[in-house]
Amino acid sequence: MSQDGLFEKVLIANRGEIALRIHRACREMGIKTVAVHSTADADAMHVRLADESVCIGPPAAKESYLNIPSILSAAAITGADAIHPGIGFMAENAQFAQMVIEHGFAWIGPTPEHIRIMGDKVTAKKTVIELGLPCVPGSDGPVKDFEDAAAVADRIGYPILIKAAAGGGGKGMKVAWNRDQLREAYQLARGEARAAFGNDQVYIEKYLANPRHIEIQLLGDHHGNVVHFGERDCSIQRRHQKVVEEAPSPALNAAERQQIGDLAASVAQRLGYRGVGTMEFLYEDGNFYFIEMNTRLQIEHTISEMITGVDLVREQIKVATGAPLGFGQKDIPFNGHSIECRINAEHPETFAPSPGKVTRYHAPGGLGVRVDSALYDGYRIPPHYDSMIAKLIVHGNTRNECLMRLRRALEEFVIEGVDTSIPLHQKIIAEPDFINGDYDIKWMEEWMKRRQGS
Numbered sequence: 066m067s068q069d070g071l072f073e074k075v076l077i078a079n080r081g082e083i084a085l086r087i088h089r090a091c092r093e094m095g096i097k098t099v100a101v102h103s104t105a106d107a108d109a110m111h112v113r114l115a116d117e118s119v120c121i122g123p124p125a126a127k128e129s130y131l132n133i134p135s136i137l138s139a140a141a142i143t144g145a146d147a148i149h150p151g152i153g154f155m156a157e158n159a160q161f162a163q164m165v166i167e168h169g170f171a172w173i174g175p176t177p178e179h180i181r182i183m184g185d186k187v188t189a190k191k192t193v194i195e196l197g198l199p200c201v202p203g204s205d206g207p208v209k210d211f212e213d214a215a216a217v218a219d220r221i222g223y224p225i226l227i228k229a230a231a232g233g234g235g236k237g238m239k240v241a242w243n244r245d246q247l248r249e250a251y252q253l254a255r256g257e258a259r260a261a262f263g264n265d266q267v268y269i270e271k272y273l274a275n276p277r278h279i280e281i282q283l284l285g286d287h288h289g290n291v292v293h294f295g296e297r298d299c300s301i302q303r304r305h306q307k308v309v310e311e312a313p314s315p316a317l318n319a320a321e322r323q324q325i326g327d328l329a330a331s332v333a334q335r336l337g338y339r340g341v342g343t344m345e346f347l348y349e350d351g352n353f354y355f356i357e358m359n360t361r362l363q364i365e366h367t368i369s370e371m372i373t374g375v376d377l378v379r380e381q382i383k384v385a386t387g388a389p390l391g392f393g394q395k396d397i398p399f400n401g402h403s404i405e406c407r408i409n410a411e412h413p414e415t416f417a418p419s420p421g422k423v424t425r426y427h428a429p430g431g432l433g434v435r436v437d438s439a440l441y442d443g444y445r446i447p448p449h450y451d452s453m454i455a456k457l458i459v460h461g462n463t464r465n466e467c468l469m470r471l472r473r474a475l476e477e478f479v480i481e482g483v484d485t486s487i488p489l490h491q492k493i494i495a496e497p498d499f500i501n502g503d504y505d506i507k508w509m510e511e512w513m514k515r516r517q518g519s
């Protein structure tokens with residue numbers, strides 16, 4: 066650590082735009098950075114910009130970005146004093162967090178225990194129910210067998226949703242509308258969960274008809290202080306994956322906003338939570354239902370930054386040193402509106418991945434426009450990783466100003482050589498439902514069906 070108590074050198078155990086995002090925060094704090102990369106990412110932007118870089122393995126993530134001995138060795142040989150896991154890969158791996166700490170590095174994240182509790186969704190729900198958070202009605206824990214599942218479904222009423230205890234990314238989730246469907250869905254969900262997570266425990270929730278996805282951004286320090294940064298509405302989803310996010314949510318009024326923000330922060334405080342984290346809720350008919358907590362930075366943290374002016378990665382790094390939060394809830398201003406579009410290298414209609422060389426790149430700019438991307442002219446998007454290549458984030462004083470600015474920025478954005486989802490975003494934001502803020506988590510898939518039909 067340096068004299069002012071900050072880290073001197075942080076190893077960023079990730080790639081792409083999020084590695085760059087973390088590098089930028091470190092740079093502005095005067096902290097040196099170490100990039101780690103696979104052989105497929107030797108030319109990546111975060112590698113070029115970092116103070117040092119270490120190749121940690123071949124393209125397959127299993128052998129590089131998920132390779133614990135390689136990452137720890139890279140930290141040791143470069144003399145890093147902390148490791149930032151970014152998003153995905155090792156970010157919610159409690160065992161990795163534990164090893165990082167045991168090897169004498171600081172872990173820029175919550176305690177391994179909190180990662181473990183929230184990583185098992187059954188334990189997570191139990192824990193937060195005890196602390197007073199409302200959850201979707203469902204089984205008390207994992208269901209034992211089909212008969213148990215059927216009994217729970219009869220009690221709460223169909224339709225129901227089967228979810229994997231170790232779930233993530235929408236995998237292992239199956240809807241059943243009646244007992245016959247439940248029989249098949251139960252087997253399918255268990256098989257999928259076993260294949261994806263090596264754990265076939267599943268639990269049951271009431272399947273809500275038309276909820277919105279509302280999440281609360283939290284930040285806690287090592288001294289028992291927790292604040293929230295308001296909510297994000299992430300209801301524009303395809304296959305349970307977020308596509309567009311906005312803050313604040315057009316669906317909440319001021320009283321609801323304050324109620325859910327304060328409730329989430331007080332639960333996190335009683336948990337002793339430290340670092341950044343997000344509690345996710347479904348919201349229907351004025352009620353909130355907790356579904357999970359992500360114990361890491363989220364892709365869409367950006368829109369909360371835009372409306373509060375707080376650099377969440379900087380604060381995340383600061384609290385990881387043990388420093389107290391330098392501000393309280395009342396010091397966090399909420400200004401205007403922000404929307405983020407996740408831009409993927411994929412066909413805008415078929416969603417087929419489109420890796421390859423970016424032959425021309427021009428990012429939009431101007432007041433209130435932010436692009437978080439690791440792309441550049443001539444960059445070759447490798448086929449081995451997630452297809453998200455850029456986040457376009459805009460801010461406006463009002464939602465309408467924000468929408469007009471987003472439309473303008475999407476028009477300016479040039480990415481040639483690969484297919485991108487920019488045209489898809491242009492269509493979504495032109496829809497009257499979106500303009501009116503009138504959408505829920507089913508909206509996008511229903512909209513796509515309507516378009517295919519017409």
Ligand code: ADP
Pocket residue numbers: 201226232233234235236270271272273274276278302305345347356357506
């Ligand atoms: P994962 O961790 O796999 O992403 P989540 O529990 O976060 O799973 O849920 C992902 C998405 O699935 C939610 O944003 C929502 O769209 C949908 N979903 C989850 N639970 C329910 C439910 N009980 N009823 C309806 N939709 C749900």
